[in-house]
Structures are given as C-alpha cells and as structure tokens.
Amino acid sequence: MFCYQCQETAGCSGCTMSGVCGKKPEVANLQDLLVYVTKGLSAVTTALRNDGKEVSENINHLVSVNLFTTITNANFDYYAISEKIRETIFVKEQLLGELSEDVKANLPEAALWTGTEDEFDAKAKTVGILSTENEDIRSLRELITYGLKGLAAYSKHANALIRDNEEVDAFLQKALADTLDDSLSVDDLVALTLEAGKYGVAGMALLDEANTAAYGNPEITQVNIGVRNNPGILISGHDLKDLEMLLEQTKGTGVDVYTHSEMLPAHYYPFFKKYDNFAGNYGNAWWKQKEEFASFNGPILMTTNCIVPPADSYKDRMFTTGACGYPGCKHIDSEYGQTKDFSEIIEMAKKCDAPTEIETGTITGGFAHEQVFALADTVVDAVKSGAIKKFVVMAGCDGRSKSRSYYSEFAQALPKDTVILTAGCAKYKYNKLDLGDIGGIPRVLDAGQCNDSYSLALIALKLKEVFELDDVNDLPIVYNISWYEQKAVIVLLALLYLGVKNIHLGPTLPAFLSPNVANVLVENFGIAGITTVEDDIKTLIG
Ligand code: FSO
Ligand code: SF4
Known part of the structure; x- marks a missing residue:
C-alpha cells in the first residue's frame, strides 16, 4: 500500500505498512482500484457528454459515493469496497456500448479494464499513487483527486436532500478523467487544480442551498x-x-x-x-x-x-x-x-443505560451567513470603532496529533480585539474555552460543518462589499487553517479560487505536495505553514 492523502500520514511522507488511521493494506489497495475504475467510468461518461449524450443522475451519484468511500476514515470494509468496484465495472461496460469504436480507441486503459473479484487484488497493486512516475505530475494528480473527493462528499450530502448540479458532476468526472491523461502538462494540471476550486465553491453552494431549504438558516x-x-x-x-x-x-x-x-x-x-x-x-x-x-x-x-x-x-x-x-x-x-x-x-x-455525563454547560454557535448578515451593522460598527481589529479564520479539522494543541494556544494568545471565524471540527480546539465577547459578539463565531466554510467566504465577500474594497485580501481577515482530510482540500482550493492569499496551513503541509508544486502555491498564493504561536501571532496579527 501507499497512501499519503491525509495530514496524519506516517512520517509526514506516506503510510506503507498500514494506515495511521487504521486502514489495512488490502483495503488501501482496493480503494486505489475503486478510484481507478471510477476514473475509468468518468472517462466514459465524459466521452458520452462530449458526444451530446446525457448521463443519468444514478451514475453521477455512483461516482460521488465511490470517491466519498475512499476519503480518510470513511470506509474500512473490504467487501463493501469490492462490491462498489464490481458495480462500477458493470455500469461502465454498459455505457461503453453507447460509444463508437473510434471514441473507444482513444479512451484510457482505466476505462477499458475489466476484471472479476478474484483479479481485483492483483490489479489494485498496479494502479496506486506511485504508478505515476513524475513526482510533480503525481503530486498534482493527487491534489486534484483529493479535492474532487471532498467535492464528491459535499455533492453526496446534497444528493441526499434530492439536490443535484449536473455542471458540478460533469466537471468532477471530466477532471477525474483528466488525471489519467498523460498528455496534460504541469501547467495544465495547475490550471485544473484552480478550476476544481471554482467547482468547490459551486458544490458547497449546492449543499448550502440544500441544507437551508430543508432546515432553515442556522441561527445563534x-x-x-x-x-x-x-x-x-x-x-x-x-x-x-x-x-x-x-x-x-x-x-x-x-x-x-x-x-x-x-x-x-x-x-x-x-x-x-x-x-x-x-x-x-x-x-x-x-x-x-x-x-x-x-x-x-x-x-x-x-x-x-x-x-x-x-x-x-x-x-x-x-x-x-x-x-x-x-x-x-x-x-x-x-x-x-x-x-x-x-x-x-x-x-x-x-435496552442501554443513559449516557455517562462527561461535561456540563452549553456552547454557542450558528453564525452561518444569514445570521452574520443579520448582525452586519453591529459587526461593521465594531470594525469601524476599532473594537474588532481582525478576524482570524481558523476553520478546518481537528486531529490526534499533539502538535494540534498549537490551535488552542493560538486561540488563547490572540489579542482580545480579534474574532475567530470557524467551521469544521477544528473548533473543538477552542469552542469550550471562555474567550469572551466584543460588545456582545462572541469571539468565536462557529458557522457550522467544514462545508460551511462556504459561509465564511460569503461573509468575507459581504464585508468586502460593505467596506467598498476591490480585493478580498484588503479586509482585516487572516487565515490560519488546520487540515486533516480531503474535504479540507476542496475548501482550500475554493479559497484559492476566490483569490484569498497568504493562508497559513497546518499543523504540517500535505505530504502529497512535491517541492515544485509546493513552490507554485507559495509563490502564487503565499501559502505558508505554521511556526510557533508567538511568531505566528506576530506575522498574522502584527
Ligand atoms: Fe472533521 Fe473528519 Fe468535517 Fe473532515 S470530522 S475531519 S474536514 O471529516 O469533514 O471537519
Ligand atoms: Fe495513512 Fe491517512 Fe492514508 Fe490513512 S488516510 S492510510 S492515515 S495517509
């Protein structure tokens, strides 16, 4: 096995014996094969669309569920993954029948490969991450694939609420197919990475619409x-x-x-x-x-x-x-x-006992876009009066590593005139600390789940409009984001697409970024890692 898709990957380079997450080698390999056949199916659906044919929602859903299945910590069940591979090959074989021989001749090997369950393990060992030899192409293909896994997860949640966006699905499948295309250069793949960010915004918007239409707008x-x-x-x-x-x-x-x-x-x-x-x-x-x-x-x-x-x-x-x-x-x-x-x-x-009490009290949240817009006057006044000097976006994920105590310490060390904007499970590092409020505005504003980072982007764009700024980077907002798995990758790509610069990403930079790809992100977007709480407070807050 070789897997380096999450922040906790062994030695910050790759899990090779067994996953730090608990994923066994045979499951990791089979997930590689599931990604491979899903990319193959996507090459077929993309060819069908290019031919003017429609692709059914069922197939779009299958692609999304397959990718979601391979996200970190989602599915450890060998037989469930094997069944998905079998289903994907079956569906793909049927669709291939709709393509002309000329079109089929140009499809990648993944679109044409077929096999039975007893062949899966052997094939899986040949189609993993390391099957791409050039480390920069490999890095970009994986960066895109992980972003698409995150996007697929958000699509799946929207699908559960009977919402679909054919444009997002078509892009997702085209981009998956593009990661099989040996003719694409590093520059082509960098462009595709940013395009994934654009569709990341669309995917999060779709889920936001689905959630708020079904359940109302989050409130304090x-x-x-x-x-x-x-x-x-x-x-x-x-x-x-x-x-x-x-x-x-x-x-x-x-x-x-x-x-x-x-x-x-x-x-x-x-x-x-x-x-x-x-x-x-x-x-x-x-x-x-x-x-x-x-x-x-x-x-x-x-x-x-x-x-x-x-x-x-x-x-x-x-x-x-x-x-x-x-x-x-x-x-x-x-x-x-x-x-x-x-x-x-x-x-x-x-038949079970009631839960054993582990804590008491309450925590406050509900600061998604509509709730914050309702408070816009108070927030804007606080910024104008200097009561709020900076907003610090600390969205993302929590995780096991001890180094993540940095985020609790960073939250506590922030000056009292700063407000934390958060989303995702990263919040648990500071949402039970009593960080107080500024004129009634809590110093930790929780928008919701990781996908609700979309709300944080809308809030930033709203403030840009209110303060009549041309560039979102001129706002008093800084970004100190923690990541763990692939949903955080699509959130990051979405922020890059929206033009956000100088994001600090921790607790470690992704192992799947080759030195050259990391340089592209540093030079074009000012992406940086984290250092010490003291130094980062100086850099970010001044
Ligand atoms: Fe956390 Fe897990 Fe929501 Fe992730 S529970 S780590 S970014 O799945 O998706 O924030
Ligand atoms: Fe290792 Fe993370 Fe992959 Fe699990 S998901 S095998 S911890 S890199």
Whole structure:
C-alpha cells in the first residue's frame, strides 16, 4: 500500500505498512482500484457528454459515493469496497456500448479494464499513487483527486436532500478523467487544480442551498453539552438527512438523540429544534471517539467519516450508513431518496443505560451567513470603532496529533480585539474555552460543518462589499487553517479560487505536495505553514 492523502500520514511522507488511521493494506489497495475504475467510468461518461449524450443522475451519484468511500476514515470494509468496484465495472461496460469504436480507441486503459473479484487484488497493486512516475505530475494528480473527493462528499450530502448540479458532476468526472491523461502538462494540471476550486465553491453552494431549504438558516443557538437520564443514540458525521430520519423515528420513544463531532451544527438549524428528544452534543471531535463512544453507553450511528476503528467494548453498538462502513458494524441503508429504517438502533438504545455525563454547560454557535448578515451593522460598527481589529479564520479539522494543541494556544494568545471565524471540527480546539465577547459578539463565531466554510467566504465577500474594497485580501481577515482530510482540500482550493492569499496551513503541509508544486502555491498564493504561536501571532496579527 501507499497512501499519503491525509495530514496524519506516517512520517509526514506516506503510510506503507498500514494506515495511521487504521486502514489495512488490502483495503488501501482496493480503494486505489475503486478510484481507478471510477476514473475509468468518468472517462466514459465524459466521452458520452462530449458526444451530446446525457448521463443519468444514478451514475453521477455512483461516482460521488465511490470517491466519498475512499476519503480518510470513511470506509474500512473490504467487501463493501469490492462490491462498489464490481458495480462500477458493470455500469461502465454498459455505457461503453453507447460509444463508437473510434471514441473507444482513444479512451484510457482505466476505462477499458475489466476484471472479476478474484483479479481485483492483483490489479489494485498496479494502479496506486506511485504508478505515476513524475513526482510533480503525481503530486498534482493527487491534489486534484483529493479535492474532487471532498467535492464528491459535499455533492453526496446534497444528493441526499434530492439536490443535484449536473455542471458540478460533469466537471468532477471530466477532471477525474483528466488525471489519467498523460498528455496534460504541469501547467495544465495547475490550471485544473484552480478550476476544481471554482467547482468547490459551486458544490458547497449546492449543499448550502440544500441544507437551508430543508432546515432553515442556522441561527445563534446554545447547545447543551450535558446529558439527560434517558437512553440515547449518538449520531456523528455530516449527513443532516440521516439525522432528520433518526429524529422522526425516535420521537415519542423515550430515546434521546445526541450529536457528536461534526453533527454538532445540526442544532443551529431551526427545523431540528422542534424535536424535544434532540438532547444536545456529547463529546468532542472525531478522534476522541474511543473514550466518548464507550462512556455514551448507547448505540452510535456514523453517517460519514471520521470513523476511528472501534474498541470491542462498543463495536456492537456502532452502526454505519451511506458511504461509510466498518467490518463487523451493521450497515443500514436505503435506495436513493427512500427512508432508512433505524428501528434496530432504536430498539438497542431502549435496552442501554443513559449516557455517562462527561461535561456540563452549553456552547454557542450558528453564525452561518444569514445570521452574520443579520448582525452586519453591529459587526461593521465594531470594525469601524476599532473594537474588532481582525478576524482570524481558523476553520478546518481537528486531529490526534499533539502538535494540534498549537490551535488552542493560538486561540488563547490572540489579542482580545480579534474574532475567530470557524467551521469544521477544528473548533473543538477552542469552542469550550471562555474567550469572551466584543460588545456582545462572541469571539468565536462557529458557522457550522467544514462545508460551511462556504459561509465564511460569503461573509468575507459581504464585508468586502460593505467596506467598498476591490480585493478580498484588503479586509482585516487572516487565515490560519488546520487540515486533516480531503474535504479540507476542496475548501482550500475554493479559497484559492476566490483569490484569498497568504493562508497559513497546518499543523504540517500535505505530504502529497512535491517541492515544485509546493513552490507554485507559495509563490502564487503565499501559502505558508505554521511556526510557533508567538511568531505566528506576530506575522498574522502584527
Ligand atoms: Fe472533521 Fe473528519 Fe468535517 Fe473532515 S470530522 S475531519 S474536514 O471529516 O469533514 O471537519
Ligand atoms: Fe495513512 Fe491517512 Fe492514508 Fe490513512 S488516510 S492510510 S492515515 S495517509
């Protein structure tokens, strides 16, 4: 195996024996094959579109789910991945029949390869990351592929709410196919990377529309972090439609529902407030699962990444749905657009103890675009009066590495006239610190999940308009972003596309950036890593 797609990759260079995330070599290899056949399918769908033919939503969904399946910490289940490869080859073979022999002759090998399950392991070993020899081409192909994985994940969430954007899907598939094209130069691939950012904005906008149309605009909300005495179900990941189905099916059963990690922002949506068994948020970011899932006592539903390989003490209480999976954990799903049946989880919960209390109190969030726009006058006045000197975007991911304590320390060391804008699970590094407020505006404004970084971009563009500036970089906003997996890659590419410069990215720069590709990012966008809290405060705040 060779995998270097996430921030925790072994030795900051690549996992080769087994994943730091817990991914076994045979699963890593099979994920490589799934990416390969999905790229092959995408070359076929792109050829069909070029031929003026339509590609069905089902196929678009298959491509997105396949990519999502290979995101860090999403799916550890060898057989589920094998089944997706089989399905993808089957669909691709059918579509190939619609192309002329001339067009087929120009397709890449991935579009034409077919094989049975007993051939998957051997083929997988030949199609991994290292099969691209030139390190800069490899770096750019992987950067694009990881961005597209993030984009696919956001598309999948929008699809769950019956929203599609054919333009985004067509780009995603064309770009996947382009990563197989040996005729593309480094410059072509740099241009494609930025184009991916453009579609990253479109994909996040699609999901934002889907979420707000279904559940209303997030609003300032105090979320309980303590527990009640009823048995509970803990829901984690990012899929709000799964939460809606779970809340509908648990109402009146005496079972409470709690959020974990990236599901916390669900509490900010008006729609979910009508469920009186929606009890609060339990615990912290994804990587604290082992201790927090053990003490929760009831069943856990993982709707997406990030899954930590479960301990035996709670493995039989952990369920998966959607693109994620873990061997030995029951997977519950439904046909597209249909209701999932969570009754087995609810019945299990009734027999479990109530969650063990690990903390008490509340945390505040809900500062997505409409809520911040509603406060625009107060915010603008605070900037004009000098009460707020700078906004610091600290969106992104949390993770296991000790070096991430930098982000708690950085948040605490920021001058009191700065406001943190956050989204994603990065917030858990400082959302329970009492950082106070500025004239009633909390110093940590949480927009929501990682995809709600879109809100932060809209807020920046709104401020640019209010202050009548030509360049988003002239705003008093600085960026100190933490990344972990591939959704953060598409967020980064989206910010670059929007023209944001001088982003600091940590805790380490991606291993998949070759020295030359890293230089392109440094020279054209001023991307930098992090150093010490003290020095970075000086650089960013002055
Ligand atoms: Fe975190 Fe995981 Fe949301 Fe990621 S839970 S790390 S960027 O999946 O997607 O922020
Ligand atoms: Fe290693 Fe990250 Fe890949 Fe897991 S996802 S195998 S930790 S690089």
